Amino acid sequence: MNEKNENQKKKEFKISRRDFLKKGLMAGVGVALTGSGIVSAFDAFAQGGEKIKVLGPDGNVMSVDKSHLKEIGLKTEEEMQESGREGIDGKRxxxxxxxxxxxxxxxxxxxxxxxxxxxxxxxxxxxxxxxxxxxxxxxxxxxxxxxxxxxxxxxxxxxxxxxxxxxxxxxxxxxxxxxxxxxxxxxxxxxxxxxxxxxxxxxxxxxxxxxxxxxxxxxxxxxxxxxxxxxxxxxxxxxxxxxxxxxxxxxxxxxxxxxxxxxxxxxxxxxxxxxxxxxxxxxxxxxxxxxxxxxxPEKDRLFPFEYKGQSDMEDNSHSV
Amino acid sequence: MPEIKNKDTKKSLSTIVTDLTRPLKNHYGLTPWMFFLLSVMGVGIASYIYQLQNGLAVTSMRDYVSWGLYISSFIFFIATALVGMLISAVLGLIGIKWITPIARIAEMIALGFVMWAGLIIIFDMGRPDRILNIFLHGRLQSPIVWDLTVVTTYVAISMLLYLLPLIPDMPFLKRVMSDQPKWKQTIYKLLSFGFVGRPEQYKLIKKLTRILAILIIPVALAIHTVTSWLFAMTPRIGWDSTIFGPYYVTGAFVAGGAAVVIAMFAFSVDFRLKKYITEYHFDKMGKLLVLLMLVYLYFNINEFMVPGYKMKAGEDHHILTLFTGAYAKMFWWVQLGGLIIPIILLLFKRMRKPIPSLIIAIAIIIGAFFKRFIITIPTLMHPHLPIQNVPAEFHTYWPSGVEWAVTMMAVSGAILIITILAKLFPVMPIWEIAHEEGISNEEINEFIENGDINDEEKTS
Incomplete structure (x- = not known):
C-alpha cells in the first residue's frame, strides 16, 4: 500500500516537473525528490489564472483555467503526443x-x-x-x-x-x-x-x-x-x-x-x-x-430489418 | 529462310561522326516540339498548383478508391524505366552485339521515366510539404521507404550508366561542335573527364561500365519488385498475391521493350539514322518482345486462371469484374490487344519491319498502361466489406481533368528529358559503333586530331 502511494506520487511529480522545467526555473533538483510538499509547491507555479481553449467531451471548444488541465497531466501538444503515443498502462x-x-x-x-x-x-x-x-x-x-x-x-x-x-x-x-x-x-x-x-x-x-x-x-x-x-x-x-x-x-x-x-x-x-x-x-x-x-451473431431479433422502406437488400446494397 | 543481315555497307568514321552529330546541330522542328511539350507541362503545373490549393478533393479519388491514376502511372513509369537495365545490362553482359545502337536509347528512356516516377509519387501525396518526415521519422519496415531507397539508387546508377559510355564520345563532340554555343562546349569538356583516347582509358571505361551493368541488375529487379509489394503487402483481393514481384518485372520488360521500339522508330526517322537502326534491329527487337510477352502471358495465366478456377468468395467478384464486368474492355485489351495478338503478329517476319513494329508497339504500350490501371482501381473498388452510406461518387472512379493534366505533365516531362539528352549528346555511342566497324583506337585518335569533317556532302 505504502509502495503504491509512493509510485503514484512519483508519477505526479513527473508531470509537475515537466512544467517546472519549461518555466526555466530548474536549479538542480534531485531525481529522488518525492513528497507532497514539493508536488504542491510545483502546483503553485502553474497557478497563473491563464485561460486556454480546450475541446470539451462533446467536441465543443471551451475555455478552461490552465491549472485545471494540470490534473490530467496533458497540457501541451507535445505532452499529449507523448502520452497519446504511449497508451494507458496495463489495459487492453x-x-x-x-x-x-x-x-x-x-x-x-x-x-x-x-x-x-x-x-x-x-x-x-x-x-x-x-x-x-x-x-x-x-x-x-x-x-x-x-x-x-x-x-x-x-x-x-x-x-x-x-x-x-x-x-x-x-x-x-x-x-x-x-x-x-x-x-x-x-x-x-x-x-x-x-x-x-x-x-x-x-x-x-x-x-x-x-x-x-x-x-x-x-x-x-x-x-x-x-x-x-x-x-x-x-x-x-x-x-x-x-x-x-x-x-x-x-x-x-x-x-x-x-x-x-x-x-x-x-x-x-x-x-x-x-x-x-x-x-x-x-x-x-x-x-x-x-x-x-x-x-x-444477429440472432433472436424481435424487430424487422428495414432500410428506406425495404425489408431486403435488393436495391440498397450499394446505394447511399 | 534468309536472315535479315545487319551489315550492308561499311561506314567510314567520318560518316559515322557526321551522321550521329547532325541532330545535335540541325534543330529543325525542335522549337514547335519543345513548345508542345512545355505547354502540356504548363497546363500540368497549373493543375498541380490548383490541387495543392484545394487538396486532393480535385481528383476523383475518394475514401474507397484512394489510389488512382497517379499510382497507376507511377507503376507504368517504373515499368518503362526498367528496360534500360534489360537492354544495356542483361543483354550487354551476355555479349549480344546488336544492342550497340539502341542501348543508349534504352538508357535515356530509363532515366526520363524513372525521374518522373519519383515526382508522380509526390503529386499523389496529401501533404507534400511533409516529405521530409520520411527522413525524420522514416520507418524501415514500410515498403514506401524501400521504394524510395531503390528508386533513388536506380536513378543514380542509370545516370552513371548513361554518362560513362558518353565519355569517349566527348572528344568527337569537342571537335565537331566547335561552332556551337559556349555552354555546350563547356558541358562536353566537363563530361570528357580528361579522356584523350588512350587504350587504358578505353579499358577503364569498359571495365567500369561492366561493373555498373552488373550492379544495376539487382537494383532494377528490386525497384519493380518493391513497387509490386506496395500492393502485394496488403491483404486486399487482387493484390494479395505471392507472384506479384516477378509478375511486375516481366510486365515491365514488355512495356519497356515496346517503348524502345517506339523510340527506335522516332530516332531512326527524325534523326535520319536508318543506316544505324536498321530493319535488322527491329527484327531483333520484335523477336525479343515475343519472348518477353510469352513470359508475361504465362504469369497472366497464373494470376487469373488460378483464382478464376477456384472462384473463392470475395475473389469471385473481383475476377468477374475483370472478365465480364466494368473493366472487361480494358482487361481483354491488355490480354488480347496488348499480348496475344502482338505475340502472334510478331512471329511473322513481315510484322517485325519498322512500321508494323511501331504500330504493334503502340498497342502493347496502351495495353501496358491499361494493365496498371486495372491493377490499381478494381481492387480498391471491391473491398472486403460493402461500400455504404457515402455519396455516389465514392462508388466509381474515372480520373478527373486535374489528374489527367498532371499525368500528362509527367509523360511530357519524361519525353522532355529524352529530347534534351538526344539534342545534347549523340543517341548512339560513336566510339562503339566505330569499333564495331573495325575502326581502331589509333584511327579514332588520328581523326580527332586532324580528321576531315565535311558535313552533308559525304552522307547523302
Missing part, C-alpha cells in the same frame, strides 16, 4: 458489438462524427447493411476500426504516423501523416478515411491544439480513423459511440480485467463469458489481423 481495450440489438438508430455514427469533427460522409464508425447468404435475413452491422492486434495499416506507414499503442488502440497522428494513403489501401476493413478537402468547420478549430487521442482538429491531406475514443478512456469513460447507442449494442472494456460494460445499460459482465456464451466472432478472421472488436 476491447469492444463487443451485439448484432442482435442493432436497429440502425445511427446514434453512434452521429455522436462519433460530432466528436471528431467529421463531415456527414466521413465515418469512423459506419453501420452497414449486411446479407449473409440470401436465405437468412439481412442485418445491421456497425463497423468501427477493428484495432487489430496484427494491423495491416500500421505496418506499411512510412513515417510512423499511424501506430499501435500498448493498450491495443491504433491511432493516427495527423500532424505527421504525409497523406500517402498506403494505410487506407492496406486496411481490409475500409476503416480509414481521408481529408480530401478542408475539414468541417476548419475556422472554428484553427487555434485548437491537436489532441492525438481525439484526433481533432482534422487536417486537410491527412488520414483519419476511429480511435476508440482514446481521450474518453483516459477519463474512465466509454467511447462516444458506445455511450450514444440507445439499443444496448455496444459492450466496451478491458480484456486484461475481463470486464466489459454495456454503453446503454451500464451493466458490466465478464468479457470472456460474453464471448463464449454467444458464439462471438471477429470479422475476416482468415486474414489473421486479430481484431479487438468482436461481434455477437
Amino acid at each position: 481495450f476491447v469492444m463487443v458489438i451485439d448484432l442482435s440489438k442493432c436497429r440502425n438508430a445511427r446514434k453512434c455514427m452521429s455522436a462519433c462524427q460530432h466528436a471528431h469533427q467529421l463531415k456527414p460522409e466521413q465515418h469512423h464508425i459506419n453501420v452497414l447493411r449486411m446479407d449473409r447468404a440470401g436465405d437468412t435475413s439481412p442485418f445491421f452491422m456497425p463497423k468501427p476500426c477493428q484495432h487489430c492486434e496484427n494491423p495491416s495499416c500500421t505496418k506499411v506507414c512510412p513515417v510512423d504516423a499511424t501506430f499501435k499503442r500498448k493498450d491495443g488502440i491504433v491511432l493516427i497522428d495527423n500532424e505527421r501523416c504525409i497523406g500517402c494513403r498506403f494505410c487506407i489501401a492496406a486496411c481490409p476493413y475500409s476503416a480509414r478515411i481521408f481529408n480530401w478537402a478542408d475539414p468541417k468547420d476548419k475556422e472554428k478549430y484553427e487555434d485548437v491544439e491537436y489532441n492525438i487521442e481525439l484526433n481533432v482538429p482534422q487536417k486537410k491531406g491527412t488520414v483519419s480513423k476511429c480511435v476508440f475514443s482514446a481521450n474518453r478512456l483516459r477519463e474512465g469513460k466509454l467511447p462516444y459511440c458506445a455511450s450514444a447507442c440507445p439499443n444496448g449494442v455496444y459492450w466496451f472494456g478491458d480484456a486484461n480485467e475481463d470486464a466489459v460494460t454495456n454503453g446503454t445499460t451500464k451493466e458490466t459482465v465478464s468479457f470472456s463469458n460474453l464471448l463464449k456464451n454467444n458464439a462471438a466472432y471477429t470479422l475476416l478472421p482468415e486474414l489473421g489481423t486479430k481484431p479487438s472488436v468482436y461481434y455477437l
